[in-house]
Amino acid sequence: MSDNILVTSLDEALKWGTGKSLWPFTFGLACCAIEMMSAMGSDYDWARFGSDIFRDSPRHSDLMIVSGTVTKKMAPRIRRLYDQMAFPKFVISMGACASAGGPYVRGYSVVDGVDQVVPVDVYVYGCPPRPEALIQALKMLQDRIVAGKVKH
Amino acid sequence: MIPVESESSTKNGMKVVYVAKENIFQYLKERKEEGFDTLLMISGVDYRDHLEVMYHLLSSSSGSRLIVKTKTNDEVDSVTSLWKGADWHERETWDLVGIKFKNHPNLKRILLAEGWNGHPLRKDYPMDKKQYVNLGDDGEDIVSYEKTEGY
Amino acid sequence: MEDRVIEINFGPQHPSTHGVLRIKVKLDGEIIVDAQPVIGYLHRNAEKLAEMGSYPKGMIYIDRLDYVAALNMELGYVLAVENLMDVQVPERAQWIRMLMVELNREASHLIWLGTHGLDMGMLTPFFYCFRERERILRIFDEITGSRLLYNYFAIGGVYSDITPKAIEMIKAWTDDFGSKLEEIQSILGKSYIYVSRTKGVGVLTAEDILSYGVTGPMQRASGIKRDVRKNSPYLYYDRINFDVPSRTEGDVYARFLVRIEEMRQSIRIVKQVLDKLPQGDFYNKKYSKPMLVRLKTTGESYVPTESPKGEFGIHLIGDGSSIPYRVRIRSPSFANLSSIPTMLKGYKIADLTAAVSSIDPVFGEVDR
Numbered sequence: 001m002s003d004n005i006l007v008t009s010l011d012e013a014l015k016w017g018t019g020k021s022l023w024p025f026t027f028g029l030a031c032c033a034i035e036m037m038s039a040m041g042s043d044y045d046w047a048r049f050g051s052d053i054f055r056d057s058p059r060h061s062d063l064m065i066v067s068g069t070v071t072k073k074m075a076p077r078i079r080r081l082y083d084q085m086a087f088p089k090f091v092i093s094m095g096a097c098a099s100a101g102g103p104y105v106r107g108y109s110v111v112d113g114v115d116q117v118v119p120v121d122v123y124v125y126g127c128p129p130r131p132e133a134l135i136q137a138l139k140m141l142q143d144r145i146v147a148g149k150v151k152h
Numbered sequence: 153m154i155p156v157e158s159e160s161s162t163k164n165g166m167k168v169v170y171v172a173k174e175n176i177f178q179y180l181k182e183r184k185e186e187g188f189d190t191l192l193m194i195s196g197v198d199y200r201d202h203l204e205v206m207y208h209l210l211s212s213s214s215g216s217r218l219i220v221k222t223k224t225n226d227e228v229d230s231v232t233s234l235w236k237g238a239d240w241h242e243r244e245t246w247d248l249v250g251i252k253f254k255n256h257p258n259l260k261r262i263l264l265a266e267g268w269n270g271h272p273l274r275k276d277y278p279m280d281k282k283q284y285v286n287l288g289d290d291g292e293d294i295v296s297y298e299k300t301e302g303y
Numbered sequence: 304m305e306d307r308v309i310e311i312n313f314g315p316q317h318p319s320t321h322g323v324l325r326i327k328v329k330l331d332g333e334i335i336v337d338a339q340p341v342i343g344y345l346h347r348n349a350e351k352l353a354e355m356g357s358y359p360k361g362m363i364y365i366d367r368l369d370y371v372a373a374l375n376m377e378l379g380y381v382l383a384v385e386n387l388m389d390v391q392v393p394e395r396a397q398w399i400r401m402l403m404v405e406l407n408r409e410a411s412h413l414i415w416l417g418t419h420g421l422d423m424g425m426l427t428p429f430f431y432c433f434r435e436r437e438r439i440l441r442i443f444d445e446i447t448g449s450r451l452l453y454n455y456f457a458i459g460g461v462y463s464d465i466t467p468k469a470i471e472m473i474k475a476w477t478d479d480f481g482s483k484l485e486e487i488q489s490i491l492g493k494s495y496i497y498v499s500r501t502k503g504v505g506v507l508t509a510e511d512i513l514s515y516g517v518t519g520p521m522q523r524a525s526g527i528k529r530d531v532r533k534n535s536p537y538l539y540y541d542r543i544n545f546d547v548p549s550r551t552e553g554d555v556y557a558r559f560l561v562r563i564e565e566m567r568q569s570i571r572i573v574k575q576v577l578d579k580l581p582q583g584d585f586y587n588k589k590y591s592k593p594m595l596v597r598l599k600t601t602g603e604s605y606v607p608t609e610s611p612k613g614e615f616g617i618h619l620i621g622d623g624s625s626i627p628y629r630v631r632i633r634s635p636s637f638a639n640l641s642s643i644p645t646m647l648k649g650y651k652i653a654d655l656t657a658a659v660s661s662i663d664p665v666f667g668e669v670d671r
Contacts, residue, residue: 038433041430076293197628
C-alpha cells in the first residue's frame with residue numbers, strides 16, 4: 001500500500017506541476033528564434049522536457065523566451081505581451097542581444113538587455129546559443145521552480 | 153533629352169551618372185521608357201557639405217545596370233508615380249538620412265518610431281544621446297530623451 | 304457602407320509573421336480592403352554600425368541580416384570589399400564559397416518550407432524540413448564551427464579549409480536529399496487543402512513585380528526569368544550547368560513550386576562543385592588577419608548577388624581611410640515585402656498568412 005501513496009504538501013505538488021509543464025510562448029524576434037525553432041524541431045525535440053506546446057497567445061503561456069535583439073520600438077510591445085501573460089510566468093533571455101545588447105549595443109535603437117523591460121529568470125549566452133544551451137536553460141529554470149527558488 | 157552633369161563608373165564597371173536635381177524626375181522617366189524598368193533601391197549618402205541620392209536601376213530584359221546620382225541639400229522630387237516600390241525606399245531615406253521627397257504621398261518614418269529626433273545615418277548624428285520609446289494610449293509610439301519615460 | 308469596414312492589427316507578435324511584422328488590415332466582412340505593413344521592429348542599425356568599424360568588422364552585422372542564409376549575405380559583402388580593394392582570391396576559395404552558398408540556400412528554403420507549412424496549418428512538413436536542415440547544419444558545424452551565423456568568408460578567401468570528413472558528409476547528403484525533397488513536396492503538393500488554399504491566391508502580375516522591384520523566386524514565379532547567377536555571373540557560376548525555374552501564374556502555389564525546383568537545382572550545383580573542387584590555397588596569403596583591419600581604399604562599388612530571397616547587393620563607398628564611408632545594403636526582402644498592399648487587396652483574411660509567408664520575409668534583412 002505504501003508504494004502507491006505519495007505524501008506531499010499541496011505547495012510542493014504545485015511547484016512540481018508548474019515546473020514540469022511549462023508552456024512556452026511563440027515569440028521570435030531575430031536570429032535566436034531560428035535556433036529556438038531548431039530546439040523544438042525533430043533533432044533536439046525539447047518536448048522531452050515537458051514543455052512541448054508552443055502557445056500562440058500570451059494568455060495561454062507561462063514561459064516567454066526572448067529570442068533576439070530587443071529594439072526600442074519593440075520593447076514597449078514586449079512589456080505589453082509580458083503583462084498579458086497569466087501568473088505564474090517566467091522569462092528566458094536567449095542570446096547576447098537579449099541579455100545585454102550583443103554586437104548591437106553601440107547602436108542608437110537597441111535596448112541593452114531585455115532585463116530593463118521585463119524581469120528575467122535565466123540568461124543564455126551565445127550568439128546565437130546552440131539548442132543544447134537553450135535546453136540547459138529550460139532544465140535550470142525547471143529545477144529552480146521545483147526547488148522553490150523562483151519568486152512569482 | 154536631359155543632360156548629364158558628369159559620368160564615371162564603379163570599380164566593377166557599372167555606369168554612374170550625375171544629374172541636376174531639378175531634372176531627376178524627368179531623367180528617370182526617360183530611362184524607364186528606355187528599358188530600365190526595375191528600381192532596385194534608393195539610398196542617401198551624407199557627404200557633410202551636401203547630401204546625395206542614389207538610384208540603382210536595372211533593365212530586366214537586357215540586364216544592364218545604371219546608377220543615377222543627384223546632389224541636394226534638402227529635397228528632391230519623388231518617383232513614386234514611376235515605381236510603386238519607390239515609396240518605401242524614399243521613406244527609408246527620409247527616415248535615416250533626412251532627405252525630403254517632394255510629392256511623396258506618405259512621407260513618414262518607416263524604421264524608427266514616429267517622433268524620433270534626428271536622422272541616424274547623418275555623419276553628425278549624436279550617437280551618445282540616447283532616446284527612449286514608449287507606447288501611448290492609442291497604440292502609437294512616444295519618443296523622449298528621458299529614460300524614465302520609455303525603454 | 305463605410306462603417307462596415309473594420310481595422311485590425313496583425314502582429315507584431317503573431318505565429319505566422321515570420322518575425323516582427325505588423326500589418327494594419329482593413330476588412331469589409333472577410334474581404335481585405337487595404338493592408339499596410341508597419342516595419343522597423345527589428346531595426347538594428349546594421350548600416351550605421353558597419354560605418355563605425357573597419358572593413359572586416361562590418362561582417363558581423365552583414366552576417367545577421369538574413370540570418371537563415373548568413374553565408375549568402377557574407378558573400379555579397381566580401382565580393383564588394385574585394386572588388387573595391389582589388390583583392391585576388393585563390394580558385395579553391397571561390398569554389399568553396401559556391402559550395403557553401405548553395406548549401407545555405409537549401410537551408411534557407413527548408414526553413415521557408417517548414418514555416419510555410421505551419422502557416423497553412425500543417426505541422427508535419429516543419430519536422431521533416433528541420434530534420435533535413437539539421438543535416439546541412441552539421442556539415443556547416445564541421446567546416447565553420449558554427450550552426451547559424453558563421454563569419455566564415457574572409458576578405459581574400461575563407462577562414463578554414465573543407466575537411467575530407469565534410470566532403471563525405473556533403474556527398475552523402477546530395478545522394479539522398481533528392482528523394483527526401485520529393486517526400487516533403489508530396490506532403491504539401493498532393494494535399495487538396497494546401498493546393499486549394501494557395502492556387503490563385505496572392506497573385507502578383509509581371510507589371511507589379513517590376514513596379515515594386517521584387518526579385519528572386521517571387522519574380523520568377525510571375526514569369527520574369529531573371530537570376531543574377533545566370534544573367535551576370537559572379538564566382539564561377541558561368542562554368543556550371545543549372546536551370547532557372549520559372550512559372551507564369553504568380554500565385555502562392557507557383558512560388559512554392561519555384562522554390563522547390565530551385566532546391567533541386569542547388570543539389571545539381573553542389574554535385575558539380577564537388578567534382579570540380581581544385582587543390583590549392585583557401586585564402587590569399589598576402590592578407591593576414593591583423594592586416595585586414597588596416598586595409599584602406601577609395602572609390603565605390605556595387606556588387607549584386609543572388610540570395611535565396613532575391614537580388615542582394617552592397618554599395619560600398621570608401622574615403623581613403625580604413626573605415627567604410629557608406630555601406631548601403633540592398634535587401635531583397637524589403638522590396639518584396641513592400642508589395643503586400645497589392646498582393647492582399649481583394650483576398651480573404653484567411654489568405655493573408657498564405658500570401659505573407661510566400662514572400663519569405665526575414666526581418667533582420669527587412670529592417671536591417
